Every structure is written in C-alpha cells, then in structure tokens.
Amino acid sequence: MAILKVARMGHPVLRQKCAPIDPKTITGPEVQGLIRSMFQTMVEYTGVGLAAPQVHEPVQLVIAGGEADEDGRPTYRVLINPKVTVLDEDTRLGMYEGCLSVPGLRGWVERPAAVKVEAYNEKGAQIEFTLEGFPAVVIQHECDHLEGVLYVDRMEDMTKFAFELEADRFHEQELGDEEGEEEYEDEE
Numbered sequence: 001m002a003i004l005k006v007a008r009m010g011h012p013v014l015r016q017k018c019a020p021i022d023p024k025t026i027t028g029p030e031v032q033g034l035i036r037s038m039f040q041t042m043v044e045y046t047g048v049g050l051a052a053p054q055v056h057e058p059v060q061l062v063i064a065g066g067e068a069d070e071d072g073r074p075t076y077r078v079l080i081n082p083k084v085t086v087l088d089e090d091t092r093l094g095m096y097e098g099c100l101s102v103p104g105l106r107g108w109v110e111r112p113a114a115v116k117v118e119a120y121n122e123k124g125a126q127i128e129f130t131l132e133g134f135p136a137v138v139i140q141h142e143c144d145h146l147e148g149v150l151y152v153d154r155m156e157d158m159t160k161f162a163f164e165l166e167a168d169r170f171h172e173q174e175l176g177d178e179e180g181e182e183e184y185e186d187e188e
C-alpha cells in the first residue's frame, strides 16, 4: 500500500482512453493492491473520488464518493469497467467542481442529475444501481477520467473558472442566490 503520485493536467496519462480490467483478475493481488493504494491516496489528498489514470494507471477503475451511510459517514464505491447511462438528459445539476489533477482551481459544470451505473465491484461481482444529485455528478466526473476527459472540457462559461479562494469569495455567494442550484467543493 502506498500514497501514489497524482498526475496533473497536462500529463498525457490523463488524456488517454483507459483499458478495461479482466474481471477474473479483480480479486488478484495486483488490482486489490491498486485499490488499496488509491484509497490511501484519495484520503491523503482529501478527495471525494479518484480514477486510476490520475495515479498513472490507465485502466478502468474508479473510486467514487459523495454518499453517506445512516450515521452520516462518507461511503465510497469501487467501480471497475463502469458504464454510465444518463437517465434524464434535461435535468441538470450545476456545481463548482474540483479535481486532484487540477489543483487549486474550481470550475462550474452542469451535468445530468441522474444516472444508471453498471460495473464490477472490488469483489468481482457485477453491480447495477442508479444515483441522483451529488453522487451522480461524482461518478460522471470519475468515469470521464477513464475516457481521457477532464471537467474543464465540460465547462461552458470560462468566467466561472476560478482559484479556490476566489471561488469561495466571489462565486459561491452569487450562485447561492439562485434557486435550485447546489454547490459542492470536493476534489475528485
């Protein structure tokens, strides 16, 4: 287990399409070790999610958070070879996204608010579930990484691209007045 180096925007590993993982190898030492190290790395950098290419492993594996258990403790899903299907293209959720690979910055992105996800979990079992709201955004952000896509590619208004401090100072307040828009500030 190790804290891994996080690739930053500009590194080509973030721009390639990631290879699927052979499901038979999921419970093997290599994939399990990568999952453990990715967890450790995500916790170290206080991320709400992490994709394998962010730690220089261009394979289809993500950890995605944004959900909580009954006691309010954050929970995370490990998703291997995930397939995300948008359930409603018209209902969108906007927020300032952050990314451990784009440190210090935030950008306003609007994404579909509900998705269906099919994947393998860390035990090698096939899973399928739906998500709404913040966790749905996190999953889309993480799965974009597997296609070589960063949140900055999805921004439509570059005046809503800001350093963290300025985003907090000038943008959160202004956007907080708009009804129905939620804001989060987690690195993914």
Ligand code: ZN
Residues within 6 Å of the ligand: 098, 099, 100, 101, 141, 142, 145, 187, 188
């Ligand atoms: Zn990210």
